[in-house]
Amino acid sequence: MQSFEIGTVTVTRIEETYEPNFEAAKFFADWNPAVVETHRDWMLPHHYDPASGMLKLSVHSWLIRIGTKTILIDTCVGNDKARAHRPMWHLLRTPWLERLAAAGVTPEQVDVVMCTHLHVDHIGWNTRLDNGRWVPTFPNAKYVFSREDYEHYLALDSDPKTGPVNGGSFRDSVLPVVEAGLAQMVSGPGSLDEYLSYAPAPGHTPGTIAIELQAKGARASFCGDILHHAIQVFHPQWNSFACADQALARQSRRKVLEHCAGSGALLMPAHFGAPFVCRVEAEGKGFRPRF
Numbered sequence: 001m002q003s004f005e006i007g008t009v010t011v012t013r014i015e016e017t018y019e020p021n022f023e024a025a026k027f028f029a030d031w032n033p034a035v036v037e038t039h040r041d042w043m044l045p046h047h048y049d050p051a052s053g054m055l056k057l058s059v060h061s062w063l064i065r066i067g068t069k070t071i072l073i074d075t076c077v078g079n080d081k082a083r084a085h086r087p088m089w090h091l092l093r094t095p096w097l098e099r100l101a102a103a104g105v106t107p108e109q110v111d112v113v114m115c116t117h118l119h120v121d122h123i124g125w126n127t128r129l130d131n132g133r134w135v136p137t138f139p140n141a142k143y144v145f146s147r148e149d150y151e152h153y154l155a156l157d158s159d160p161k162t163g164p165v166n167g168g169s170f171r172d173s174v175l176p177v178v179e180a181g182l183a184q185m186v187s188g189p190g191s192l193d194e195y196l197s198y199a200p201a202p203g204h205t206p207g208t209i210a211i212e213l214q215a216k217g218a219r220a221s222f223c224g225d226i227l228h229h230a231i232q233v234f235h236p237q238w239n240s241f242a243c244a245d246q247a248l249a250r251q252s253r254r255k256v257l258e259h260c261a262g263s264g265a266l267l268m269p270a271h272f273g274a275p276f277v278c279r280v281e282a283e284g285k286g287f288r289p290r291f
């Protein structure tokens, strides 16, 4: 388990899976073999598996403890969920809850869940299976969702031509939380408390939010899928196959990287391989990660 100190605040990575999982050439339209040669020194073995040609994208949550308050950012894929569109995530069983317990946190103790966006691998543990029903995993938490993402996927999900959306995850991992009255929809920039703030960063999804932690002058930037892989620090123009709006996704990515490079904020993405976080340095017209 990896923990990071941001000023007076501890942030812990709660892993769900970390293995070669997406074919690099399909994930990034811009991928080519020369990339691996140029970046071999940092990319192998933690970020790319040359034997299979697959990216190693971690799926994890960030657990933040501020005094007595407990916050989770992104909730992975979850257990027992039918995901026919992604066989590796179909009816997944991982000890994610046990790992959360090992970090000293029970579901009842979680005060806030924040989803950077509403894709399948960021909302899964929002709910768990209980006697055949999906119920909120964190009964005492408020769940912060982007209103733009919620309304966008609600419309698609409600239309028989396009629903169920996101492999069924909107129905089993978002709607039960809303129906339980635990959702807090946010729109535009805002703050949760004196430490955590959020701002729209659309592109990957229409309502993606970037979350910023500030404590005693130290900063961390939770960017969700604004960046998936550390190669995008070098190549901010690279979008993944899952980015909805190509131009906006590039713009939001560059903005996060400029922010980290300019402020010294630790970049804490949702899927980077080990060591899972990095600083960002400006270099020429682009950037480089410092692990």
Ligand SMILES: [Zn+2]
Residues within 6 Å of the ligand: 119, 121, 122, 225, 270, 271
């Ligand atoms: Zn993701």
